[in-house]
Amino acid sequence: MLPLAEAWARYEAIRDRLPAAGAPGRTRQVAGLLDVADEFDGFLFDSFGVLNVGETAIPGAAECLTALRRMGKRIRILTNAASYTGDAALAKYRRMNLDVARDEIVSSRDVTLAHLGSVAQGLRWGAIAAEDDCFADAVGHAMVDLLDPGVSWDAVEGFVFLSSARWTVPLQDRLAEALMRRPRPAVIGNPDLVAPREGGLTVEPGFWAHDLQDRTGIVPRFFGKPYPEAFEIALSDMGPGRYAMIGDTLHTDILGGQAAGLATILVTDHGLFAGQDTAPFIAASGIVPDIALPSI
Numbered sequence: 487m488l489p490l491a492e493a494w495a496r497y498e499a500i501r502d503r504l505p506a507a508g509a510p511g512r513t514r515q516v517a518g519l520l521d522v523a524d525e526f527d528g529f530l531f532d533s534f535g536v537l538n539v540g541e542t543a544i545p546g547a548a549e550c551l552t553a554l555r556r557m558g559k560r561i562r563i564l565t566n567a568a569s570y571t572g573d574a575a576l577a578k579y580r581r582m583n584l585d586v587a588r589d590e591i592v593s594s595r596d597v598t599l600a601h602l603g604s605v606a607q608g609l610r611w612g613a614i615a616a617e618d619d620c621f622a623d624a625v626g627h628a629m630v631d632l633l634d635p636g637v638s639w640d641a642v643e644g645f646v647f648l649s650s651a652r653w654t655v656p657l658q659d660r661l662a663e664a665l666m667r668r669p670r671p672a673v674i675g676n677p678d679l680v681a682p683r684e685g686g687l688t689v690e691p692g693f694w695a696h697d698l699q700d701r702t703g704i705v706p707r708f709f710g711k712p713y714p715e716a717f718e719i720a721l722s723d724m725g726p727g728r729y730a731m732i733g734d735t736l737h738t739d740i741l742g743g744q745a746a747g748l749a750t751i752l753v754t755d756h757g758l759f760a761g762q763d764t765a766p767f768i769a770a771s772g773i774v775p776d777i778a779l780p781s782i
């Protein structure tokens with residue numbers, strides 16, 4: 487677990503590795519998403535802190551999605567979740583009674599696997615993944631579980647970081663040493679530094695990745711918000727229109743939305759800033775959402 491102040495300082499310390507923020511304007515405060523729904527043709531939703539916290543839907547989220555569909559709004563879920571497949575994400579939304587279709591979900595895992603061939607062709611990838619991940623969706627790629635005791639770290643030709651669930655400081659030290667000994671591509675499937683969960687902020691692949699970059703000089707390829715590929719995939723089949731990115735974090739959702747040329751909406755009562763006044767964070771970072779609301 488990481489305190490918010492530390493996570494925030496780290497996000498600001500790596501700002502030059504993130505897309506540039508949009509020109510700072512003023513944030514308009516509204517009560518809920520339906521208050522501004524008329525202004526947009528559709529929405530790109532972050533998941534954690536907007537639709538759900540952990541395995542629980544945020545009160546009102548299901549009703550909001552239903553109302554937006556009645557209004558004919560286009561919907562995408564743009565989530566930096568790489569630990570499980572898109573099909574597993576769909577099952578999770580179903581369990582929470584959130585009306586979402588598979589082709590509306592764009593997870594950073596999907597984005598990473600879709601772009602892996604552009605990083606390098608034909609490599610044997612060692613994946614840092616959740617337990618029992620079988621990589622069935624890594625179609626066309628040779629991928630093994632790096633934490634499988636039978637896998638030699640010297641025999642893999644690139645590293646893909648999908649989940650920090652089993653990652654530890656000693657493993658990080660070992661990976662840094664392996665990369666120093668023989669540099670290889672590192673691909674990060676979740677750029678988040680932390681994730682808000684029921685017990686506090688957990689350390690996520692992005693956090694470990696920036697530490698690796700500091701220690702080895704190897705610049706990882708990040709896929710997912712705030713980087714452009716996730717937005718390109720999400721927007722590719724939505725058609726022209728006025729779209730807004732809605733999320734709970736400034737350095738991923740809002741920054742990425744601005745870089746993609748979207749309107750941005752910050753959710754303040756759940757997720758990263760739950761229980762905090764967001765104004766000082768917005769002022770300190772210069773990442774200014776167009777709209778803020780407590781909860782959808």
Ligand SMILES: [Mg+2]
Nearest residue numbers: 532534535734
């Ligand atoms: Mg979130």
